[in-house]
Amino acid sequence: MGSTTTGGGRVGVHRPRLADHAPSSTAALIVKIALLAVINALGVYGVLAAYAVGDWGIAGFVGLATLTADYVYFSRRVTAGKYLLPGLLFLLVFQVYIVFHTAAAAFTNVGDGHNLDQPRALEHILAVSEKRIPDSPLYKVAVVTGSDGTLRLLATDPAGKVTLGGEEVTEGIVRDGGGKAVEVEGYRTLQLRDLVTRQEEVLALRVSLGAQGALRTQDGVTGFLARPTLRHDPAADTLTDVESGKVYQASSAGYYEAADGTHLTPGWTVNVGFDNFARVLTDTRLRGPFVSVFLWTFVFAALSVLFNFALGLLLALALNKPGMRGRNVYRSLLVLPYAVPSFLSALVWTGMLNQTFGFVNLTLLGGADVPWLNDPWLAKGSVLLVNLWLGFPYMFLICTGALQAIPAELNEAARIDGAGPWQHFRQVTLPLLLVSTAPLLIAAFAFNFNNFTVIYFVTGGGPNLPEAPITLGSTDLLISMVYKIAFGGAGREWGFASAMSALIFVIVAGISAFGLRRTRSLEETYA
Amino acid sequence: MRLGTVSTLAAGVTLLLTAGCGGGGGETAAPSAAATTSAPSAGATTIVEPTDGPVKRAQADLVIWADDTRSPIIQKIAQKFATEKGVQVAVQQLEFGDIRDNLVTAGPAGEGPDVVIGAHDWLGKLVTNGAVAPIELGDKASQFKDVALKALSYDGQLYGLPYAIENIALFRNTALAPEPPKDWNALMDNALKLVKEKKATVPVGLQVGPEGDPYHFYPVHASFGSGVFATKPDGSYDPSQLLIDNAGGLKFAKALSEWSKKKLLSADLTLDIAKEAFTTGKSPYWITGPWSTEDVQKAGIQLAVDPIPSAGGQPSAPFVGVQGFMISANAKNKLVANDFVVNYLGTPEVMKELYDTGKRPPAMISVFEQVKSDPIIAGFGAAGDIGQPLPSIPAMDAVWTEYGHAERDILLGKGDPEKLMKQAAEKIRAKIG
Numbered sequence: 001m002g003s004t005t006t007g008g009g010r011v012g013v014h015r016p017r018l019a020d021h022a023p024s025s026t027a028a029l030i031v032k033i034a035l036l037a038v039i040n041a042l043g044v045y046g047v048l049a050a051y052a053v054g055d056w057g058i059a060g061f062v063g064l065a066t067l068t069a070d071y072v073y074f075s076r077r078v079t080a081g082k083y084l085l086p087g088l089l090f091l092l093v094f095q096v097y098i099v100f101h102t103a104a105a106a107f108t109n110v111g112d113g114h115n116l117d118q119p120r121a122l123e124h125i126l127a128v129s130e131k132r133i134p135d136s137p138l139y140k141v142a143v144v145t146g147s148d149g150t151l152r153l154l155a156t157d158p159a160g161k162v163t164l165g166g167e168e169v170t171e172g173i174v175r176d177g178g179g180k181a182v183e184v185e186g187y188r189t190l191q192l193r194d195l196v197t198r199q200e201e202v203l204a205l206r207v208s209l210g211a212q213g214a215l216r217t218q219d220g221v222t223g224f225l226a227r228p229t230l231r232h233d234p235a236a237d238t239l240t241d242v243e244s245g246k247v248y249q250a251s252s253a254g255y256y257e258a259a260d261g262t263h264l265t266p267g268w269t270v271n272v273g274f275d276n277f278a279r280v281l282t283d284t285r286l287r288g289p290f291v292s293v294f295l296w297t298f299v300f301a302a303l304s305v306l307f308n309f310a311l312g313l314l315l316a317l318a319l320n321k322p323g324m325r326g327r328n329v330y331r332s333l334l335v336l337p338y339a340v341p342s343f344l345s346a347l348v349w350t351g352m353l354n355q356t357f358g359f360v361n362l363t364l365l366g367g368a369d370v371p372w373l374n375d376p377w378l379a380k381g382s383v384l385l386v387n388l389w390l391g392f393p394y395m396f397l398i399c400t401g402a403l404q405a406i407p408a409e410l411n412e413a414a415r416i417d418g419a420g421p422w423q424h425f426r427q428v429t430l431p432l433l434l435v436s437t438a439p440l441l442i443a444a445f446a447f448n449f450n451n452f453t454v455i456y457f458v459t460g461g462g463p464n465l466p467e468a469p470i471t472l473g474s475t476d477l478l479i480s481m482v483y484k485i486a487f488g489g490a491g492r493e494w495g496f497a498s499a500m501s502a503l504i505f506v507i508v509a510g511i512s513a514f515g516l517r518r519t520r521s522l523e524e525t526y527a
Numbered sequence: 528m529r530l531g532t533v534s535t536l537a538a539g540v541t542l543l544l545t546a547g548c549g550g551g552g553g554e555t556a557a558p559s560a561a562a563t564t565s566a567p568s569a570g571a572t573t574i575v576e577p578t579d580g581p582v583k584r585a586q587a588d589l590v591i592w593a594d595d596t597r598s599p600i601i602q603k604i605a606q607k608f609a610t611e612k613g614v615q616v617a618v619q620q621l622e623f624g625d626i627r628d629n630l631v632t633a634g635p636a637g638e639g640p641d642v643v644i645g646a647h648d649w650l651g652k653l654v655t656n657g658a659v660a661p662i663e664l665g666d667k668a669s670q671f672k673d674v675a676l677k678a679l680s681y682d683g684q685l686y687g688l689p690y691a692i693e694n695i696a697l698f699r700n701t702a703l704a705p706e707p708p709k710d711w712n713a714l715m716d717n718a719l720k721l722v723k724e725k726k727a728t729v730p731v732g733l734q735v736g737p738e739g740d741p742y743h744f745y746p747v748h749a750s751f752g753s754g755v756f757a758t759k760p761d762g763s764y765d766p767s768q769l770l771i772d773n774a775g776g777l778k779f780a781k782a783l784s785e786w787s788k789k790k791l792l793s794a795d796l797t798l799d800i801a802k803e804a805f806t807t808g809k810s811p812y813w814i815t816g817p818w819s820t821e822d823v824q825k826a827g828i829q830l831a832v833d834p835i836p837s838a839g840g841q842p843s844a845p846f847v848g849v850q851g852f853m854i855s856a857n858a859k860n861k862l863v864a865n866d867f868v869v870n871y872l873g874t875p876e877v878m879k880e881l882y883d884t885g886k887r888p889p890a891m892i893s894v895f896e897q898v899k900s901d902p903i904i905a906g907f908g909a910a911g912d913i914g915q916p917l918p919s920i921p922a923m924d925a926v927w928t929e930y931g932h933a934e935r936d937i938l939l940g941k942g943d944p945e946k947l948m949k950q951a952a953e954k955i956r957a958k959i960g
Contacts, residue, residue, distance in 0.1 A: 053637060112921065113655045116635055124657035124856055128684060131661075138665045192612045192863070196588055199862040219865035224663055266657035285957070350737070356795035373737070374794070374939055460737045464932040466941060466950050469957075471928050489958045490766075490925040491655065 032073070039069055065089055099505075106276055106498035110269045112491030114254050118268040122232065125239065125256065125264050129230035133213050139223035140180040141215075143195060143202055144187035151198065153207050154189070155215060155223050156181045166207045166215075195220045230264075239264065276499035285469040289481065294507075296380070297477045301448040304387045305441055311388060312395025313433070317425075320403050331400070338393035346457035349386045353458075374463050376474035383475050387454050391444070402436045403429070435523055442515040446508050450479045478504050572606045574598055575619040583638050587617035589863045590640040592630070594623035597644055600884040608871050614863060631656045634857035641864035645687065647678040647849040651921040654681045660856040661686055662865070667873050675890040677762065678849040678916035687851030688868050690878065691887035694845040695743060695816045696910035697836065701829040703727060703811035711747070711838035714812060715791050721811055722790075732801030732813035735794050735938065739931025742917075743814055745846050749915075751775035751782070751839030755926055756918055766922035766959055771930055772952035778839060780937055780944035787938040794938035817887055817907055832906025834913070847914035849890060925958040 043066030050059035072081040108114075116124070139155040144164070146152065152165040162169050162181040172185025183189050195202055206214040213227040230239045230248075239248040239256050248256035248263070254270035255263035280286060319330055337345060352359040353372035361368045372382045406429065414428045455461055461473035461480045471484045482504070486497030575585040584590055589609075593601050598618045605616040619640060621629060627649045633639045635658075645653075653659045661684040668676060668685070675689035697714075699707065703721055708714035718730035733747075734740050741748075748754075752775030757768035770776060786792045802819065804810035806826035813819070814835060823830050835843040852868045854861065871877065878891040882898055888907050889895045899905045917923075933951035937944045 112631075112652060115631060115656050120635065121657060127856070128654075128657075128661055131684065132663055192614065192866070195862055196614065196860060199860060202862055218663055218861065219869055220862055221866065221870060222663075222665055224665060265655045351797075351799070354795050354797070354800075356793050357797075357800050358795075462737055462932075463939075463941075464738075464936055466932070466936050466947050469954070471932070471954065484928070488925070488928055490921045490923075490960075491652070 036070065036073055040066055043069075102498045103502055105495055106502050107271055107273060108269050108495045109254055109272050109275075109493075110495045111486075111493040113265055114267045114269050114495075116266055116268050118250070118254075121266045121268040122239075122256075124266060126228065126230060126232060130216075130226050130228045133225045133227055136213070136225040139215060140178070141217050141221060141223035142180070142182050143190045143205075143217070143220055144184060145190060146187050151190070151201050151205060152187070153205055153215060153217065153223060154181050154184055154187070155207070163207075166209060190220070192220070272495065276496045277503070279496065280500055280503060286485070289468055289470060289472050293472070293476055293478055293481050296475075297449060297479075300380075300384065300387075300475075300477060301445050301451075303384055304391060304448040304451070305444045307384065307388045308391035308395045308444070309399075309437075309441060311392040312397075313399045315392070315396050316399035316403055317429075320400065331396075334396055335393045337389055338397075342390050342453055343457050345390055346386060346454055349382075349389070350458050353382055373459055376463055376465075379459055379463055379475050383454060383458050386458050387448070387451065390454065391448075394444075398437055398440055399433065402433045405436065406432050431522075431525075438519040438522060439516065442512050442519065445515065446512050449477070449508050449511075450504065451477065452479045452483070455480045456483075478507075572602050572609045572616040572618065574602050575617050584633075584640065584859075585617035585619050587615040588860050589614055589616045589642065589867060590859075591616065591618045592621050592626050592640040592643040593618055594626070594644070595620050597885060600881060601644070603884070604872070604877055604880060605867070608867055612863075612866075627652060630855060631658045634658050634855050637857070637859075639855050639857045641855055641858040641860050642868060643853050643855065644690075645851065645853050647687070647689075647851060648917045648919045648923070650679070650681045650686055650919040651923065653853070654686065655921055657856055659686050660854045660858065660861065662688060662854055662868065664688065664869060664873065667869065670873075670875075670892060671890050672892055672895070674847055674911075674914070674916060675849045675851075678847065678919070679851050681919060687853040688873050689849050689851045689890035690872070690881055691850040691885070692890050692911060693816055693818075693848045693850065693887060694907060694911035694914045695746065695814055695835070696845070696907050697833045698732075698805065698813040698815055698819065698823065699831045699833060700805065700808060700811050701831050702808065707831065707833040708812075708836045710836045711750075714836050715786070715789070718811055719789065719791060727804075727810050729796065729801060729804035729810040730791050730812075732796070732805050732810050732815065733792055734796055734798045734801045734814075735792075735935055736797050736931075737935075738928060739933070739935035741927060741930040741934060742846060744934055746814075746835040746843035747838050748776065748779045749845075750835075750837040750841050750843040751779040752841045753779055754915070755923070755930075756920075764918045764920050764923075766920055769926075769952055769955055769959070771926075771933075771955070772949045775839060775841075776948055776952075777945045780933075780948040782838060783934060783937045784940065784944040787940065792938055794935050820886065820903055830903065832903045832910070834906075834910040842913040845910060845914045846917040847911050848917050850887065851890075922959045926955050929954045929958075 043062055046062035047059045047066075050056075050062060069085060072078050072085050137158050139157050141156070142154045144152050144154050153163075155163050156175075156179065157163070160179050162173055162184075164184055164187075169184060173181045174183035176182045190198070190202075202217065202220055206216050208214045209225065213225040215223050216226050217223045227242075229242050231242055232239055237250040240246070241248075246258050248258050251257040251263075252270065253263075253267070255265075255267040257263040315334055319327055319334075321327075350373070353361075355361060355369065355371050355374050358372070360372065361370055371378055373379050410428055410432070411424070414424045419427065455475055455477050459473065459475045461476035461484065463474050465472050465474060470481075471488050472481060476484070479501075482497055482500040486493045486500065573585070573587070589605070591601055591605065598620045602616075602618045605618060608614070609616045623646075626643050626645060630639060630643055630645075630653060650659070664671075664685065671689050672692060675692055676685065679685055679687040679689055697707075703726060704717055708717060714731065718727070721727040722730050734743055745755075748771070753773050754770045756764040756766060757770055759765045783792070787794070801810070801813055801815070802822065805813040806822055806828060808828060813823075820830070820832075835845065837843045852872055854864045854868060858864050872881075875891060875893050878889055878894045879897065881887075882889045882894055886904075888904050888911070889898065895904075895908070899908060918926075929951040933947050936942065936947050941947065
């Protein structure tokens with residue numbers, strides 16, 4: 001920001017006074033202060049907002065980040081920090097935090113039925129367990145407040161009898177046209193606005209009517225008799241069914257569980273240690289498919305990179321000829337597939353490759369019956385084809401850039417030495433190109449290893465493999481298999497999905513590290 | 528010192544901006560004002576358009592989540608409630624399917640709504656996660672169709688005010704098929720004859736899609752005396768008794784394979800293709816629901832809606848889906864929410880208004896009686912009278928994919944139809960555990 005453009009104020013020069021700045025840097029200083037003020041404002045707002053909802057982690061992080069930003073940009077010493085800070089902060093929020101969050105979730109049973117913490121789950125179980133007594137009379141109620149400020153229910157039963165807090169009243173009652181008591185002497189009736197303000201109290205009101213149950217209201221105008229069907233014992237942390245006497249004990253699985261194995265919902269999140277990882281490794285239903293899916297994932301990622309790079313490079317070479325007419329038009333056209341959202345292109349391709357009704361079979365191939373997405377091998381080819389369509393513009397762009405960075409004298413030297421076009425490409429262009437593009441190819445491999453979008457939208461992982469022990473298709477990648485396993489059963493298992501994702505992360509990280517090491521040797525040879 | 532001035536200035540600007548941010552955080556400034564003053568300002572209703580990123584609760588006394596087609600209707604209806612009661616109402620737009628998942632996550636985080644419009648088959652997930660609160664309709668319960676109340680109940684508690692009952696039926700282009708088919712064979716003969724005569728390209732619009740579509744195939748499956756789950760004595764579904772591969776289910780599997788060979792059905796027929804064919808008059812029949820009526824009528828097709836003819840001898844029972852208003856377990860204003868749902872929405876006038884603007888078959892008996900002179904509504908009603916509530920138990924999530932794949936694989940001729948159905952059933956049993 002400001003200081004990097006103000007020559008006079010450079011760090012390391014240690015000019016003491018701001019007055020030394022040229023007039024233009026005063027403007028820059030004002031811009032800098034304004035921008036930092038905005039950042040501080042957002043920071044303070046963030047801290048207050050997080051504080052308001054009691055989220056100390058976020059409040060602390062935002063506060064610290066704001067102070068760091070102030071220090072870095074007001075200080076004259078921290079030059080590198082001025083460039084690195086925004087990126088570092090984004091890295092923390094969008095990468096490191098998510099990685100840790102996923103890793104932490106992998107050790108819990110978080111998922112459907114286990115999304116809450118225990119106090120909340122208990123609160124909900126108890127609230128739901130309070131049931132209206134079947135066929136009991138309905139009361140018309142008004143909520144009134146006495147001089148002491150406490151709330152009471154003024155209830156009119158179906159026969160017109162009026163009670164206040166359970167005690168019958170006969171005098172000083174004002175009734176509306178329907179016979180409902182709306183006011184009683186000595187008390188003030190709450191209107192909706194007051195009810196809203198004090199609704200916690202209103203909803204908590206219970207007027208015990210002895211063995212019949214308790215009168216309560218949910219809307220402030222109708223009352224009904226309800227009775228809890230579960231009783232909580234805080235000392236033993238058990239819930240007892242009032243009618244059957246069945247006891248539910250809080251278990252380490254994150255449920256209130258009875259001796260016969262039945263449990264109450266919702267449960268809560270608990271730590272399960274390495275259970276999720278153990279399940280991935282020991283589940284016999286996963287073991288068989290895992291190997292074949294891993295191999296296909298590897299082949300898919302490798303071939304995707306290879307095909308995309310080959311086509312991108314070919315086109316880049318073809319359009320690299322200086323002085324070619326309309327070169328920029330061609331280049332822009334080639335980048336078009338990259339500009340369309342990939343899920344949209346994927347959906348269009350799915351429609352075009354439809355065996356019976358698709359454009360490719362019906363129109364291009366004149367009524368052919370090619371099972372593009374229905375045959376296991378053709379489907380694999382089809383997803384590679386679609387991925388080529390989606391991915392080659394990126395490779396084309398980076399190859400175009402890298403080609404222009406190859407020094408012209410090298411090309412000239414090769415020509416003078418009498419190298420043919422193939423020899424020239426093989427021994428000069430390609431090695432120099434790989435020096436700068438190899439890390440990107442590795443990144444592309446890692447990306448395609450987890451390319452959920454293409455698989456999900458083009459084939460959904462299909463065609464289905466009926467013999468597989470789990471739901472699985474011929475084009476499923478590891479990541480889409482994880483999705484099907486963790487979210488395809490009775491409920492979503494985030495913890496289990498996180499554990500499997502963590503394992504995939506280890507695989508991809510390992511392959512990438514190996515690849516990057518190989519790249520370094522390439523650099524040492526040619527750069 | 529200059530630096531001192533700078534920091535004072537920065538602090539001043541910071542404070543100013545903070546104040547600005549605090550006030551401008553919500554969609555409207557009025558709701559926060561109303562919340563802090565005890566005198567109610569004139570009631571107002573706003574629609575909050577969807578945004579990217581996590582859902583944030585709109586600032587109002589009563590926040591309702593609805594999908595884009597229903598939020599204008601609900602806003603209009605809620606406006607009266609807001610004026611009468613002097614409360615602020617915000618209708619927040621979400622994708623229909625997102626309402627379910629966001630209620631589970633945003634609710635406990637304090638960003639959830641008070642009321643949502645939802646489908647009864649979400650209840651398994653919502654109740655398991657403690658996301659919805661039971662509702663007490665009192666005497667009003669008897670004013671609604673029994674199947675609607677049954678569908679919206681879970682573990683003996685009612686979780687919503689029913690508003691519309693939806694099920695699929697047989698759409699018929701009366702220009703191509705003047706008479707309702709008396710059974711499935713009659714439908715097949717006429718459909719294939721029309722294709723042969725080049726009057727139609729798609730014999731019957733029964734959509735499959737890449738993962739199969741068991742929801743649309745279900746009535747045909749059920750007509751063979753099969754189903755998804757057996758029912759317990761209390762009428763609820765029993766996840767331990769999967770029926771898809773019982774004797775009737777296997778007969779259905781064989782029939783599917785025959786129909787595919789006769790080119791009555793195709794594994795490649797997607798919703799888009801079925802819709803395109805029917806709305807351009809290229810298909811005599813389409814098995815679909817009330818959500819398609821408008822498209823067909825706009826296209827100028829002469830439409831009749833009939834019950835789906837039986838293929839296996841038993842009634843072709845479609846799954847019945849009930850839409851209703853549910854109250855979030857994490858509602859900030861449960862009292863207003865209950866008042867709005869039970870006392871305000873649960874009246875024939877409002878239910879009629881909801882019907883008039885959305886044309887979804889009403890769940891309130893008196894309103895249904897008023898509108899059943901519309902032959903299309905009556906047709907859906909007749910098809911749904913023999914229907915069964917779509918299972919809302921969480922185990923159903925484990926059924927859909929395999930069940931759909933089995934049907935699709937049979938249509939593709941990937942193996943012995945009975946074996947494919949049995950394999951799918953085994954996988955589902957393993958998933959349910």
